[in-house]
Amino acid sequence: MLKQPLKVWMAAFFAVLIALASGCSTTSATAAAKAETKEAWQYHSIADIGLIQANAVVPQPEGVLIIDSRPYKPKYVNGHIPTAINMPFSQFDKMTDKLPADKNTLLIFYCGGPT
Numbered sequence: 658m659l660k661q662p663l664k665v666w667m668a669a670f671f672a673v674l675i676a677l678a679s680g681c682s683t684t685s686a687t688a689a690a691k692a693e694t695k696e697a698w699q700y701h702s703i704a705d706i707g708l709i710q711a712n713a714v715v716p717q718p719e720g721v722l723i724i725d726s727r728p729y730k731p732k733y734v735n736g737h738i739p740t741a742i743n744m745p746f747s748q749f750d751k752m753t754d755k756l757p758a759d760k761n762t763l764l765i766f767y768c769g770g771p772t
Contacts, residue, residue, distance in 0.1 A: 712765060713738045722757055726768045738767070 712721045717740040725733050725741040726749070733743045744752045746768070756764075 709765065709767075712763070713740070715739050720759070720761065721763045721765065723765045723767070726766050732769060741767075 712718055713723060717723070723738055723741040725737045725743050726746045727733055727737075727743075728745050728747070729743050733745075737743070742755055744755055
């Protein structure tokens with residue numbers, strides 16, 4: 658006698674579970690698409706290793722500036738690309754005088770990655 662109501666409750670439970678799962682995946686996909694669209698404007702291009710190897714050399718090529726945006730201590734002091742200047746992200750607005758006057762200069766920023 659109890660088996661029939663239990664089957665009904667189990668079927669209802671699984672139906673709700675499937676409905677929630679499919680609804681969440683649609684919401685997640687929509688949210689991911691919105692996040693991708695929102696972030697698309699932030700980067701014109703992401704540099705590959707070939708670009709860095711060609712420009713992170715001594716002497717530094719004409720028309721290139723490498724900017725290390727990590728904190729001066731301990732990151733920059735402990736090691737950085739030769740010829741790179743240090744402009745920590747937290748102080749960037751105060752250090753814009755270090756940027757080249759020529760707006761065609763290739764600026765290569767590097768940091769410690771996502772935090």
